[in-house]
Amino acid sequence: GAVVSQHPSWVICKSGTSVKIECRSLDFQATTMFWYRQFPKQSLMLMATSNEGSKATYEQGVEKDKFLINHASLTLSTLTVTSAHPEDSSFYICSASLLAGARETQYFGPGTRLLVL
């Protein structure tokens, strides 16, 4: 159980285009999902918290107009990188929270590698 999928796994796009990444919890409902970015050999940096049915909460320094997040259902959150530029090239990973008793565990998707040319 507790499987999270992401689509696409790889995307290459031209500078200036927009890219949408989907994150799905396959076998559980997630009222909260999270989006992270990871540069090579670095740690995961939380970008935003995606709440089902409400606006996302962005971390300091993350442009909300550039990284649009929509959490339209309990199993799907999307991240759209608008007007992508080469510096947006990174590994984007989502996670979904699963509450079991008093323990809350985050399960991660396989990630999406974005390369902006």
Add this chain to the structure above:
Amino acid sequence: GQSLEQPSEVTAVEGAIVQINCTYQTSGFYGLSWYQQHDGGAPTFLSYNGLDGLEETGRFSSFLSRSDSYGYLLLQELQMKDSASYFCAVGKGSARQLTFGSGTQLTVLP
């Protein structure tokens, strides 16, 4: 804010035991988690400590001392497949957002 410190690299041989330490500074502590990440892959959950003490899951154990703001991950009977990056993470906020440490690259030698 949150900050976590862990060693950048650890090397050990197959069959050995290795301990990866993590110290943290945080406001609003909601437990210490450990994740494993192989090159090119997503993080996978290993262990969680919400209270002081030792949690054991097979070859992996994790320890937490909240008074010392310190925890560690213990890997026993190391295997080559354990070569990966290991991250400690603390939860914060009502949504339990995770702040990750910088990661420890574990290399297991034959």
